[in-house]
Amino acid sequence: MLRLCSLLILLLASAPAFASVGDVIAGPMQVIDxxxxxxxDQRIRLHGIDAPERDQMCGGAGVPMWACGEWISGEVKARYDGRMARCDWLDTDRYGRAVARCRVGGEDIGAALVRSGLAFAYDRYSLDYVDEEHTAAEAGRGLHAVGVQSPSAFRKASRHAAALWNARGGPEGCAIKGNISQSSGARIFHVPGQVHYDATRISEARGERWFCDAAEAVAAGWRAARR
Structure with a gap:
């Protein structure tokens, strides 16, 4: 009996700190983006919202380019990482992730993020947060205060650029162009969707190169194009 009790205690101690009961997933939340x-061990795509990709740059129309994807991820992490959440599983996406409406402290995370201008209503799949987006846009909150390409448009442009590069035998998914200015020698990178992206040509013989994400480009000494 003592051995059985010890085994039970060991199993409980090693059990993961979350619970999944039917269509409910609950436990401490880890923010990915x-x-x-x-x-x-369950990845969850938040229902009804769309946020900039981690490597997405925002700006243009007179606004300097900046790493909005990394900024958004950091803001969401600061708000919710490590907090207890309850998520209602609504669907499963094509990547095998649960699509769920999640709450922390009774607050709908999706609604809060859209209302703060940290994400957009993903009206292709749900109209739940359209009113919150209109409110954020009218108030100029978060991403609505700066030049930003929609995450879906960014993904489409990235796929198109990656397909063109892959057709030339380049590395899959590495669509950021690391250009070196012939006049100043400045190292500038362009992401899909920026003004000069399509016209920029990469010459590896001159030291120019392709990058897989913006962080890699910055670490290598390139700066983001301003538009």
Whole structure:
């Protein structure tokens, strides 16, 4: 009996700190990016919202380019990482992630992020947060205060650029162009969707190169194009 009790205690101690009961996932939340989280071993795509990709740059139309994807991920992490969450599983996406409406302290995370201008209503799949987006846009909150390409448009442009590069035998998914200015020698990178992206040509013989994400480009000494 003592051995059985010890085994039971060991199993309980090693059990993951989350619970999944039918269509409910609950436990401490780990933030992956602006619209994706994890509870235990379950990745969750937040229902009804779309946030900039981690490597997405924002700006243009007179606004300097900046790493909005990383900023959004950091903001969401600061708000919710490590907090207890309850998520209602609504669907499963094509990547095998649960699509769920998640709450922390009774607050709908999706509604809060859209209302703060940290994410957009993903009206292709749901109209739940359209009113919150209109409110944020009218108040100029978060991303609505700066030049920003929609995350879906960014993903489409990235796929198109990657397809063109892959057709030339380049590395899959590495669509950021690391250009070196012939006049000043400045190292500037362009992401899909920026003004000069399509016209920029990469010459590896001159030291120019392709990058897989913006962080890699910055670490290598390139700066983001301003538009």
């Amino acid at each position: 602006g619209d994706t989280v994890r509870i235990g």
